[in-house]
Amino acid sequence: MNPVQVDMAVIGGGPAGMMAAIAAARCGAHVALIDCRDRLGGNYYKQLRVQGSPHGHESAANEDDEFGRMRTALQEAGVERLQGDAVWGVFQGQGPTFREGPIDAVDFNLQLDSPQSSRALEAKTLVLAPGVYDRPWPFPGWTLPGVISPGGAQLLLENQGVVPGRRILVAGTGPLLMAVAASLAASGAEVVGLLETAGALDGWKHVPLALRGQWKRVQEAWSYLRILRHHRVPIRLRHAVFKAHGDGILERVVFGQVDANGRPMPHSAQEMVIDTLCFAYGFLPDISLTQHLGCDHRFDPDLRAHVPRHNERMETSTTGVFVAGDVTGIGGKDLARLQGRIAGLAAAHSLDFITSEEFEVEMRALRPQVENEVGFRDALWHRFRMRPGLIDLTEEDTIVCRCEAVPLAAMRAVIERGFQDLTGIKHQTRSGMGPCQGRYCNTIVAEILARQTSCPIDEIELMKVRPPLMPVEASHIG
Amino acid sequence: MSAKPRRLSTPPQQVAVTVYVDNEVIVAYPGETVASVLIVSGREVFFQPEETYSSSRLYCNMGTCMQCLVTINQRPRRRACQTYIEPDMRIETHS
Numbered sequence: 001m002n003p004v005q006v007d008m009a010v011i012g013g014g015p016a017g018m019m020a021a022i023a024a025a026r027c028g029a030h031v032a033l034i035d036c037r038d039r040l041g042g043n044y045y046k047q048l049r050v051q052g053s054p055h056g057h058e059s060a061a062n063e064d065d066e067f068g069r070m071r072t073a074l075q076e077a078g079v080e081r082l083q084g085d086a087v088w089g090v091f092q093g094q095g096p097t098f099r100e101g102p103i104d105a106v107d108f109n110l111q112l113d114s115p116q117s118s119r120a121l122e123a124k125t126l127v128l129a130p131g132v133y134d135r136p137w138p139f140p141g142w143t144l145p146g147v148i149s150p151g152g153a154q155l156l157l158e159n160q161g162v163v164p165g166r167r168i169l170v171a172g173t174g175p176l177l178m179a180v181a182a183s184l185a186a187s188g189a190e191v192v193g194l195l196e197t198a199g200a201l202d203g204w205k206h207v208p209l210a211l212r213g214q215w216k217r218v219q220e221a222w223s224y225l226r227i228l229r230h231h232r233v234p235i236r237l238r239h240a241v242f243k244a245h246g247d248g249i250l251e252r253v254v255f256g257q258v259d260a261n262g263r264p265m266p267h268s269a270q271e272m273v274i275d276t277l278c279f280a281y282g283f284l285p286d287i288s289l290t291q292h293l294g295c296d297h298r299f300d301p302d303l304r305a306h307v308p309r310h311n312e313r314m315e316t317s318t319t320g321v322f323v324a325g326d327v328t329g330i331g332g333k334d335l336a337r338l339q340g341r342i343a344g345l346a347a348a349h350s351l352d353f354i355t356s357e358e359f360e361v362e363m364r365a366l367r368p369q370v371e372n373e374v375g376f377r378d379a380l381w382h383r384f385r386m387r388p389g390l391i392d393l394t395e396e397d398t399i400v401c402r403c404e405a406v407p408l409a410a411m412r413a414v415i416e417r418g419f420q421d422l423t424g425i426k427h428q429t430r431s432g433m434g435p436c437q438g439r440y441c442n443t444i445v446a447e448i449l450a451r452q453t454s455c456p457i458d459e460i461e462l463m464k465v466r467p468p469l470m471p472v473e474a475s476h477i478g
Numbered sequence: 479m480s481a482k483p484r485r486l487s488t489p490p491q492q493v494a495v496t497v498y499v500d501n502e503v504i505v506a507y508p509g510e511t512v513a514s515v516l517i518v519s520g521r522e523v524f525f526q527p528e529e530t531y532s533s534s535r536l537y538c539n540m541g542t543c544m545q546c547l548v549t550i551n552q553r554p555r556r557r558a559c560q561t562y563i564e565p566d567m568r569i570e571t572h573s
Contacts, residue, residue, distance in 0.1 A: 036541065038562060043540060115556070133542040145522045145535040146482075152539025152559075160514045161486045187486055249522060275482045286542070402545065435544035435555075471544065471555060 003120035006032045006080065008347050009110055011087055011289060012129030014042020015333045016325025016340035018070045020127040023344030025077035027353040032121060033079050034112065036086035036470075041067060042131055043151060044333045046158045082121070085112040089467030090126070090293060108320070113472045125347040128289050128308075129325040129340060134280035135305075135386070137172075138400050138408070138444055139393040140243045142279075146250025150180040150278040163189050165276025169253060171195035171241045174282040174384045175221070182224040184278075185231035192274055194228065195239040195255055197262055197281070197390070203383030210379030213372055241279060242269055242393055250277060262387025281386055284443060285327040291465040293318050299458040300329060302378075302385035305443050306462055312363075313346035314339055322347050330381060335373035338366055388457070391447050400448070401441040403434020411445060415452050422446060422463040435471045438463060483517040495565040506563045513539065513546055513558035516571065524548060524558065524571035548572070 010021045013035025021033040035042075045067040074081070089111040110121040134149035136142060148156075148164055150172065156162045167190050170181040177194055185191040211218060228235065242264055243254040256268035287297060290308040295316035297306040307329050314322045324343040325336035342363070349359040394400065396409040406429045414428040425431060425445055432438025432445070442463055450457040489507045497506050497515065506515040513536050516524045523535050524546070537545045539559045546558040549570040558569075 038560065115553070115561075133538060133540060148536060149538045149540075149543075152537065155539050156483075156514065157486075160510060162510075162514045162518055163484055163486060164517070165482045402543070435547070436542065439542055 003109065003122050004032070004080075005122045006030045007123070007351055007353075008032070008125045008127060008344075009034060009108070009121055009123035010127045010129065010344075011110075012042065012131060012325065013037060013040045013083070014129060014131050014325060014336065015044050015070075016131075016336035016343075017042070017127070017129035018074060019337045019340030020129060020322075020324050020344035020347070021079045022070065022073045022077050023341045024127075024348040024353070025074075025079045025344075027345065027348035029348045029351060029353050031077075031079045032082055032123070033074065034082045034085050034087060034110070034121070036084070038084055040071065040081075040083065043155070044336075046155065082112065084116075085114045085119070086470045087111065087289070088113050088470050088472045090289070111467075113468075113470065118472070124351060125320045125322065126293075127314075127322045127324060127340075127343045127347055128293075128327065129323070129336070129343075130286040130289055130327050132283035132285050132326040132330055133439065134176075135282050135284045135443070136279070136440060137281050137390050137393070138398050139241060139390075140395050140398050141245055141250070141253075143399050143402055144244050144246050144250045145248070146246065146275055147244060147277045147279065150176050150280050151283075153276075153278045154180050154183060157183050157187055163187050164278070165274075166190060167192055167274045168276040168278060169193050169195070169241070169255075169272065169274045171239075171255070171277065171279040172281045173197045173386070174280065175380065176280070177278075178221065178224040178228070180278055181233055182227040185233055186227055189276075191228075191231065191233045192272060194233055194235045195241060196235065196237050197240050197258055197387055198384055199238045199260060202260075203379060206379035206382060210376045212375075214376055217376075240264065240390065240393070241277065242266075244277060250275060253277060258387070259389065260387075261389035263389030263392055281390070282381070282384055283326070283330050284439070285330070286439065287327065287462075288437060288439065288465050288469045290316060290321070290323060290327070291462060292467065292469060293321050295321060295323075297462060300381075301458070302381045303329070304386040304388065304447070304457065312342075312367075313349075314343035315346060315350075320350065329377060331373050331377035335370065335377060338370050338373060342366055342370070388447060388451075391451055394444075394448075400444050401429070401431035401434065401438075403436050403441075404430040404432075406431040406441075408448065411448055412452060415449060420449065420453050420455075421461060422449065425449065426463060432463065437465070437469060483522070485518055495563065497563055497565070497567040497569060499569045500571055508563070510563050511559055512548065512550060512556075512561045512563055512567070512569055515563055516548075516558060516569070521571060 007029040008031045010017045010033045021031045025031040091109045108123045134151045181194045240258045241255045252273045257265045295318045296309040322343040324339040537543045541560040547555045550556040
């Protein structure tokens with residue numbers, strides 16, 4: 001079967017991917033939008049799936065309108081939609097060749113897999129908008145059933161109309177925690193607390209500048225605070241969960257104060273009985289695709305994770321590969337939409353669908369908006385930065401790689417034996433070889449390695465990524 | 479003991495469908511994921527793992543962590559959180 005050929009393939013159906021596809025298709029490009037989810041919208045646009053489930057907050061109706069307009073625009077622009085297809089590999093030319101190194105020809109062969117079938121797609125340019133996922137941290141008991149991600153809890157509540165528990169603690173860091181705690185409290189669950197590792201004055205110096213033109217966000221945060229106060233949810237700053245206990249299922253947690261670096265203060269430990277813990281330390285960008293395509297990455301000291309490098313046109317170091325959205329640094333929906341539009345236009349420009357002059361006219365309007373959003377983003381994630389002292393919570397028998405059940409002790413032993421790079425540790429311990437492909441443990445292993453070898457974390461080389469990027473049925477790999 | 483996760487409201491009975499979880503008949507509603515149906519029916523540990531895997535269940539609920547793999551209509555290793563229920567679906571949790 002001959003693969004479908006398009007000018008541009010967009011991977012990811014969230015705000016960034018949708019905008020990129022619309023922008024390029026309106027310039028006349030033949031665009032395919034590939035989304036591995038069942039339904040469009042990414043993590044941001046949550047469509048109500050179940051009758052009678054509530055909406056999280058007041059702006060939800062506006063979001064539905066915005067999402068509806070984008071869906072119509074996709075259709076009108078003639079974007080081809082491949083819904084439910086996951087990209088498990090991108091190759092040069094004719095098909096899977098498991099060759100290493102960057103792909104430099106502007107000719108990408110995408111291998112797609114869905115529960116029903118597998119197929120291929122050929123594209124001249126790519127826009128990658130894979131987004132982010134909640135970042136866990138390995139403390140004792142974090143793998144117990146009853147411990148879920150805040151993003152997952154929010155989807156459960158707002159998409160599915162399911163409240164995940166009765167007595168819920170929300171913990172970690174980041175602005176999402178407040179939104180999730182407010183939604184849970186408003187849905188009738190008992191939210192026993194919100195623990196945030198950031199301190200009250202963290203990043204205050206950047207606040208006045210960063211909030212310029214961001215009143216919508218201030219109001220949103222204020223509305224969450226009001227809900228939390230109404231439901232008497234205590235907010236404890238500079239606090240974290242130290243341990244989770246339970247006989248096969250979460251029953252209670254130990255929590256306490258942490259210092260500015262996230263280091264736990266054992267004398268402050270207290271216990272609490274809960275049935276559900278929603279915890280995450282911000283988000284991790286999903287860089288499996290940009291790594292697979294050989295793009296350069298930079299280490300972000302606040303996220304303590306790598307993000308793909310890109311220029312003003314959202315093009316990566318790999319020719320013909322553009323990025324957009326949260327994968328570039330968690331700027332939220334508005335920045336994702338702007339970046340998506342830029343990436344779509346730039347990709348269309350690279351194929352001569354628009355002239356340099358036309359592109360520059362668009363950029364002049366978009367540039368100041370992007371700068372404003374990036375300023376806000378950087379200030380936000382400096383305040384809610386990942387604090388490396390949290391590694392003190394990880395004990396010798398704490399599972400670090402969940403897929404392969406590898407505890408800290410096994411990793412330390414391997415590092416002791418001289419395997420002092422991520423790929424070596426992976427081969428020796430099997431960490432990162434399971435179905436999540438290291439998405440959750442890679443950054444943790446890097447922290448462990450940095451700590452044990454006194455190597456600066458930004459000097460630790462990223463692990464190589466090889467296809468398949470997702471579990472694929474063996475019969476589908478031809 | 480009743481399940482801790484619960485539906486906010488029960489949709490009208492006429493839209494209900496039935497699915498089979500480990501051969502037990504379970505009521506579910508169109509639009510729900512397999513993961514939602516499993517946890518509201520009291521199955522919070524729904525994948526008794528193979529030897530090398532740690533205890534598994536719903537964690538990320540967005541298709542990334544691969545901790546919620548179950549067998550659906552005889553196809554192994556399907557993500558419960560990314561699969562929408564269909565009438566008469568057969569789900570095996572290996573528990």
